[in-house]
Structures are given as C-alpha cells and as structure tokens.
Amino acid sequence: MESKYNFRAIEAKWQQQWADQQVDRTPEIDARPKFYALSMFPYPSGNLHMGHVRNYTLTDVLARVRRRQGYRVLHPMGWDAFGLPAENAAIDRGVPPAQWTHQNIAQMRLELKVLGLSYDWEREVATCAPDYYRWTQWLFLQFLDAGLAYRKASKVNWDPIDQTVLANEQVDSEGRSWRSGAKVEKKLLTQWFLRITDYAEELLQSLDSLPNWPDRVKAMQRNWIGKSIGAYLEFPVVGSTEKIAVFTTRPDTVFGVSYVVLAPEHPLVKTLTTPEQLAAVEDFQQSVAAQTEEMRTAEDQPKRGLATGAQVINPFTGELVPIWVADYVLYEYGTGAVMGVPAHDERDHKFARQYELPIREVITGSPDIQESAWTNTGILINSGAFDGLFSPEAKTAIIAQATEQGYGKGQIQYKLRDWLISRQRYWGCPIPVIHCPSCGIVPVPASALPVVLPEDVKLTGRGGSPLATLASWVDVPCPRCGEAAKRETDTMDTFIDSSWYYLRYPDARNDQAIFDPALTNDWAPVDQYIGGVEHAILHLLYSRFFTKVLRDRGLLKFDEPFQRLLTQGMVQGLTYRNPITNQCIPSTLVNPDDPRDPKTGEVLKVGYETMSKSKYNGVAPAQVIENYGADTARMFVLFKAPPEKELEWATTDVEGQFRFLNRIWRLVYERSQLQASGNVPEKDVKTLSRAINIAIKEITEDLDAAEFQCNTAIAELMKLTNALTDFSDPSHGVFQSGLRILVQLLAPFAPHLAEELWSNLQPETGSIHTQQWPTFDAAALVVDTFTLVIQVNGKVRANLQTALDTPQAELERLALGLEAVQRHIEGKTLRKTIMVPQKLVNFVVN
RNA sequence: GGGGGUGUGGCGGAAUGGUAGACGCAUCGGACUUAAAAUCCGAAGUUGCGAGAGCGACGUGGGAGUUCGACUCUCCCCACCCCCACCA
Secondary structure, X not given: OOOOOOHHHHHHHHXXXXXXXXXXXXXXXXXXXXXEEEEOXXXXXXXXXXXXXXXXXXXXXXXXXXXXXXXXXXXXXXXXXXXXXXXXXXXXXXXXXXXXXXXXXXXXXXXXXXXXXOOOHHHXXXXXXXXXXXXXXXXXXXHHHOOOEEEEEEEEEEEOOOOEEEOHHHEOOOOEEOOOOOEOEEEEEEXXXXXXXXXXXXXXXXXXXXOOOOHHHHHXXXXXXXXXXXXXXXXXXXXXXXXXXXXXXXXXXXXXXXXXXXXXXXXXXXXXXXXXXXXHHHHHHXXXXXXXXXXXXXXXXXXXXXXXXXXXXXXXXXXXXXEEEEOOOOOOOOOOEEEEOHHHXXXXXXXXXXXXXXXXXXXXXXXXXXXXXXXXXXXXXXXXXXXXXXXXXXXXXXXXXXXXXXXXXXXXXXXXXXXXXXXXXXXXXXXXXXXXXXXXXXXXXXXXXXXXXXXXXXXXXXXXXXXXXXXXXXXXXXXXXXXXXXXXXXXXXXXXXXXXXXXXXXXXXXXXXXXXXXXXXXXXXXXXXXXEHHHOOHHHHHHHHHHHHHHHOOOOOOOOOEOOEEEEOOEEEEEEEOOOOOOEEOHHHOOOOOOEOOOOOOEOEEEEEEOOHXXXXXXXXXXXXXXXXXXXXXXXXXXXXXXXXXXXXXHHHHXXXXXXXXXXXXXXXXXXXXXXXXXXXXXXXHHHHHHHHHHHHHHHHHOOOOOOOHHHHHHHHHHHHHHHHHOOOOOOHHHHHHHHHHHHXXXXXXXXXXXXXXXXXXXXXXXXXXXXXOOOOHHHHOOOEEEEEEEEXXXXXXXXXXXXXXXXXXXXXXXXXXXXXXXXXXXXXXXXXXXXXXXXXXXXXX
C-alpha cells in the first residue's frame, strides 16, 4: 500500500477492472425484491455539468446501497438525443445533426464513466437511434388507433422571413424571431395533437396516490391541469338566433350580470356588432392583435374594451344587457366569453368602474360594493326566487334551473390543453403516417417501421419543414391503395421521446417489441426518480399520461411511472454582478476582498447563482476530477447540502472533502505502522464499539428511501473516522473491525477509494461492492451510564453521569443535592418533578 | 392575485417536544519545520460579571398560545425564494 492517496491511479485501475468484470450488469429477475433507480437522462449538449454530477451521484449512491442490501437493482443511463441544438449546429457549422449528437454522446459517456457511476451500459438508449424511435413511432400508432392522436388547425408562431414555425421560446418579448429578427405572425396550420385532456381528471386525481412526490411538484401539476367546477350558461342575443355561451365558476352571481364580454378573437364579435359600431370594433380587434402575449397579460395592464352595440337577454331575469369586447377575456380558455358581474369579480369590477357599467350586489357581505368587489360566498339577495340561499346551495339550484329550462348546465373546465406535438423540424422522430389523396391519413404499417430519418437533408433553418424538401423521401405509394401519396413531414415534439424511455430500459435490446411486458411490469415503475425541478410539469405530466394510456392498451399493469420523486436543487457558483449594468464579471478579474468592476470601479454584488457560461460562475466537472478525483467530487456534492436544496460551489469545501478522504487513507495506511500500546481500558473499547454501531445505524437510516440525506450520512462517516483516530490501540480487534466497517460504509459515496482500501484490508473477500451492507448490533448501542440532564423550570442547570440502573428516587436525590441545582431552588417550593427515564429530570419550583 | 417553500453562528448546514448549533468550511492560538506547505492538537453563538477557574443573562425572522419543557405543535404577522397567473 502506498503512503499517499493516489486517486488518479486508484480510480483508473478500478474503473477498468469493474468494466472488465461487468460488475454493474443488471441481474436476471429472481426472488429478491427489485429496485429501479433512475436519473433523468441528459440532453447530449457536449459536456457534463455540475448539475449532472449531483443528479447522477445521488442515484448512484442509492443503487450501490440497495444492491448491497439484497435488492436486484436496475440502474441504467441513456440520452435524450433529439432536439433543436443539433439542428442549429448543422446550420451554423455544417456538421450533420446525427454526427454532432453522437460525438457529444461519446464525450459525455466518457465523463460519466470517469465519475465511477455504476450503470448497466448494456441498456443504454438514445432517442435518436432508429432502434429506439422505431418504438416511439409504434407508440404514436397506438395513440392513433386509440383515437388519442388527431389533427386540427392551430395557431403557431410563424417567421415570415425564414418561412418557418418557431417555438414559443424562440420568440423574444417583443414578438420577434430570435434568428431573423422578423416580427412573428400567428399562422393557422394543421397540426398533430395528443388527447391528453381525456386523462385530465385521472392525472389530477391520481396525484393523491403519490405520497412520495414533493408537494410542490404535485401542486404545480394540479395548477397546470387547472380544474374548475362551475356552469356553462347561454345568453340569447337580442334580434338574432345566436347565443353567447359563457363558463362561470360563480353561477350564484348570475342575477348580478350587467354585461357580457367576448374575447377580441371570438368569431361572434363581427357577426354581432351593430353596423354603427363595426368600424370601431374592428379597429379595436386589430390593436389587440398587435399586442404581444406579454403586453396583453402584463401586470396593471388597464382593461380595454368596447361596446358592440348589441345586447343579450339574461335568461334568469329577462333583462337586456350589453355585449362588450374586451382584451381581458382570453379566447383560449372556457368559451372565450364571460358574463360580467362587477359586484363579485375583481376584473369585472375594474372594468365596470372604467366604463361606468352598473354594479349590482347580489351576494351579501360587502362593506361597500361600489368601492370594491366582494368575491367571497354569502347569502343571495336581489336574486328572485333564489334570495336567502347560501352561495353553494344557490349554485346547485341555479344550475338545476338552467338545465331544466335548457339554457345551461353544470360544467367542469380544465386549463390543460391537448398536447400539440407537431414540429416542422428535422432532428426529431418522424410521425409515421402517409397522406393519400384517396385514403386520407394512412398509418405506416408497424412492419414498415421505423420510418427512418433521411440523412441527406440540407438544413438551412428556413423554408418550413426540412423533410418536405426531400422529394425522394416524401413521395411514397399509399400503403392501403398503392397510389402516389406523401409522407407526413412533421416530426414529434422531443418530449414524446422522453415520455416512455424508462419503460424501455428493462428490455432495451428487444427488436421484436417495444418491450416484453413481463420484464417491464417486473422492473417498472421506477422506485426512485431523481432530476431537476424544471421538469416538474411537462416531462413528468407527459410520462404519467403515457403510462396511463399504455395501461389502458393492456401493456402496463401500473398507473404511475415514478413511485418516488426527488427534485434536486441547482448547483450554484459564486457570481460577481455589477449592480448598475447587471453584467457578470469573471472572478479572475475581481479581488475577492474588495470586489469591484475592473472597468468602472463599481462595487459588485456578490452572491450565488445557477451556474452558466454567461455568468462566468461555472466549474467544469472534468477540472475538479483532474485536481481531486471523482471520489472527492462525489463526496463534495453529497455533503455540502441536502439533495433538494441549492448547492453552493466552494473550492474550500471541495478541499475539505479531499482532506477527509486523505485522512481515511492515512488511517488505514498507518494502522500497521503503529505498535500496540498494550492495555486498552475496557471503557474505551465499549465507546468505540458503540461509535461503530451508531455509524452503521445512522448511515443506514440516512440512506433509507424516505430520508435520503447523504449530507448527514457523510457527517456520520466523519464522526466514525474521528472516533477511530482517537482510539489508542490500532492492533485491537475492535479497531480493526471498525476500520473495515468504515470502509464498507464509505463505499457507496467514494467507491474507488473504498475498493482500494478494502483490497488491502481484506483481499480474500473480493469487491467491496458485493459485500453485504453492514448491520448494527443493538446490544453494542446499550450504555451502562448516561448523562442525566437536570433542569429547573425547564432550564438546564447541571448534568450528571449516572449508572443506567440507578433508581428514580436516587436520581432525584442526587440531582437535588447538586450545588448548581440548589442555587436555583433555594427559598422556593418544589411543585412538581418531571422525570424522563434515561434522559432528564425537571424540577418545577416557584 | 393564487399556489408551494424557506427563515438556526462569519458561511454550508445538524437536531423522534427533552443539554440548540452535530459534521464541515472559514477564522484564531499552539505543536512540528531553518521556513513554508502538509499534518496534528486546541479555541470559538452573542453578551455581562470575574485576574482565572467559573457564574449568569440572552439566543433558531417577529408576536401570541399549548406544555414541566418549543427550532420542533397551533394562531397571527414580517422577509425572501420558486411556480402559475386578467383561467372567468
């Protein structure tokens, strides 16, 4: 054994050996309980960043511990490999997307291997590989077959210069294209959708079956699904056969309607406007259309509206009320029209005040209805036959009447929209359908999958869907009638690819089926899923949706894909920001003791922010591994903060972990260099034995699924190391066994170092990663003395080392006899004595 | 505006209602060294009295409450962070 901790040699040696011996292969299914540990797979952007290191280390620790606790573990890795950056690289640098992506995957795979993550690389998947997207396409056909995939016209962001569709993120706040700078138009295109709204209610309800998901993720999903319970009501238009339909959650306020409002985009606007008002209303529509989303929804945006001159009849009162158009009504939500009840809705109140519309109180409770809206429930007034009812009862009664008389019904409304999956892009999974002039939309037969993405496409970033330019690919015979037909040229949203990848790992090499249901139903659902909170809504919601659809197709036997979810915090770096210009300054240009802008001399704001190139606050994992080794990097990200919190990068703390690993190394190395000192007091032996068993107990509990606190687990490792360091006789059996336990407990966190030390301590037993996880001896935790804490009126005044079997009366007598206690009860009356066995005694005096 | 979360030393953070600040970082003192680095040992919440050993007071964002006892439970308030948001 070398005297120095040579992490480079050790890590290289064991990584080689583990790979050669394939120690991380997934076992066959057997009687042992299964454990499926999964990190969200990365987009292969080029290099690993610290967030990845943190994410994958957390999952790796769990996988390593569960293996040794007798589980059969599935711990795979793959690549979310379709997406826009590859296409941009092609446009900017002329590298084909496939080549760019595969280079990045190779680089990142290498970096993952250097971290010593125990993946079963045999099951690696890449969503851009034909043997993967073949099954993405097969899934699409399943959705199509189930009636869950359909086409409809939808508004998209259209760049008139580049002649292409843009994602929302590619349109800046001024409504201009990120690439061409052109003003983006809304264009109506026929697009593919998945009918996720069919599952809205179940996606909402079954959140309750996920107790081990963070509350905030569940709250975000609930919010996104956005269920409201209310009523659908129809208001007949005066002098027309048209009716204006509204959705309201407050049917109990319907007697307070003083106008109805249409969204400017509502198709009835022009039909219903009176001739006198038409020019003004069209003007208004145009000025609203010119606004960007951001302008329209900006805070404190004054509500703008215009009367159409037409009127509707309130079917409950027979009253005539005006029809308005206003920009505060959203066409996309509900019916695109609302009933205006100024007395009991804040927006309507503001609007009514602005345009001097009547404010009529129909629910009691408001101190001054002209001053502000009363949005709480209350007793109905001015509401005809419904007067005197409490809001909830009134809702029911009013819905009943509307249903009976045929002008409305109870309705549940969701914010969730069907999922638009069409992308007019190249680097994605082709949608496997063919458009035939006589047969219509014809699915590509499953036997003809995959529809392979052609490689000879010229990418320019303009001119619409790149695939459409390749006639040799587009023109195909119709699979049904054989006549000339055309392929669909849209590709799928990449969120589709990642909505099912966790189902593929249990049977990743299957070339006959998407997976063998026997295998996937055995390994899945995922027992522990770990990833960034940025996926709290979309990826996790889509995956849940896919799981439920596949269950309904008979492929899966479970309802939810991820049993337990951990959203790890961001990794942040020290950031220097000029408070005036808001620019970040690289730390190399800043004196940390007096941080100033090197150009302006401005005192800089110092703080931690999410690592990014533009903030000059990033740290490359490769650099850290080069300087300190993978084990130190792993220890640092695990120790510095609990997993769900932000992690502030600090090189001094990295060095602290490096020191700690060095201490362990020396402890093992020096144990044979020291001479036995002879007699060790029995007391010391017991103390060490206790420390060893406490460490086993605490670390095991910290790595329990519910706890999973690696930071405190490592703190326990440090305590045990301290206890061993303090022990006087390294030749003693208890020390020797303590050393072995320490190394065993260290193994999930610092797998290379632990393996190296183990091979020195106990070469005959083989890899430490195959050793059973240590269990603690409850008997060793028992103490024969304890510290009795003595309080007077709840304040600690003294403590006392006492034998465990001291009778309670004796303890009280001893405690009362102490001078420090006497001082505080002197001259007072003892009212009560509280005794907590083996812990404390509290004397209550006054 | 709605929802979720967080507030503990100089810093990151520990604490089944029972000695608040484990463990680490930074700091200070000491040992080793010609010196430095590395390493080892030790100190340290704030504050008052004391030469010192020590003895007190205060202390987990603020205020009430429950309790013998509250970082922990309940209510009110404040600050900050995240998500959603003119969603009818």
